[in-house]
Amino acid sequence: MLRGLTTVSFYAQDVAAAARWYTEVLGVEPYFSREVGEQLAYVEFRLGDYQHELGIIDSRFAPQDRPEQPGGAVTYWHVDGIEAAFQRLLDLGATVYDKPVERGPGFVTASVVDPFGNVLGIMHNQHYLDVLER
Known part of the structure; x- marks a missing residue:
């Protein structure tokens, strides 16, 4: 599917x-x-x-019923250094949505709200790297 x-x-x-x-x-x-x-x-x-x-x-x-506040599903993009990527996004004008959190071994997520009101998720994901190596 x-x-x-x-x-x-x-x-x-x-x-x-x-x-x-x-x-x-x-x-x-x-x-x-x-x-x-x-x-x-x-x-x-x-x-x-x-x-x-x-x-x-x-x-x-945009759809007429789009919420005014950021929220909903978060798409996470893999980054190699989550702390550095998170700080860089903040330095460029994003605001904190969810600080970096370890979700399990090899999985750390964080998210920001970009200056335009969208939630941008970042993640260090060992599974992503393992699949990429194959």
Whole structure:
């Protein structure tokens, strides 16, 4: 049924500002963008070992019942150094959603709220590294 993660979508009122922030966070430029009229309405990044996609969509296209406060499901992206990655996100203007917590041997998670109101999860996950080695 489910075959793998394709795109994680975030929303922002200012897609251009979000694109700049995520370019700084990720160290890569968006590979795809779309304008509606004269305004940037969507950007998409490919990142990581499996080239997963992170899309940023103009908030005007968000579902009408989207909650005002960050919450819901959290997608975790693997990082090699969780403490350093967490601190870097805070230094770039994110706020704490969930401080780093060891969830079990080899699994540490944390999450932040980006400057645009989205929850960004990070995780050091030994299982991810084991699968990658195979």
